[in-house]
Amino acid sequence: DTAVSQTPKYLVTQMGNDKSIKCEQNLGHDTMYWYKQDSKKFLKIMFSYNNKELIINETVPNRFSPKSPDKAHLNLHINSLELGDSAVYFCASSQETNGKAFFGQGTRLTVV
């Protein structure tokens, strides 16, 4: 069974659209994350979330919003997509914030 799964794996969409990426973890972890990986492979934290607190990287535009229906899911909603949003988005989870993180396989988003 996949520990952290995200869907879709690929997403191609037009500028201005609204899209969502789903993430589920079956590890029973308390904390989940979204990272953005740009074309140069640089990974940047976007959000971290546990059942108590959402921490937002202040550089993330407010067009991006995480939604957590329950502890095992952290979905990423993106409004009014822009060309610069094209990247690979990774979901991850961990039991402790200062410990090993498990990553999903990534969602490659292409905005045209």
Next chain:
Amino acid sequence: GDSVTQMEGPVTLSEEAFLTINCTYTATGYPSLFWYVQYPGEGLQLLLKATKADDKGSNKGFEATYRKETTSFHLEKGSVQVSDSAVYFCALARGNTPLVFGKGTRLSVIA
């Protein structure tokens, strides 16, 4: 803020060559240090970790030692294989902060 600096790639080696990928960090306090690996088309996987000074993390023939005096966590492997071709990320975590990654180093091993 916290940051991680690792050597820029790409690094191209012949099979059985010795590998070193340098990593240094800046952080207050005592972070935990990690190396993650990303194989083509996949997500990141933890390769090894060290949680305090002088700890050595090791896995699959890779090693890295937490050097507080030089704020470094260099990754080494004595004999690389073609299957080691991937992007390697050095990272740190401190307190309740999420992982902070370096920019990644692409390794290509040729037969």
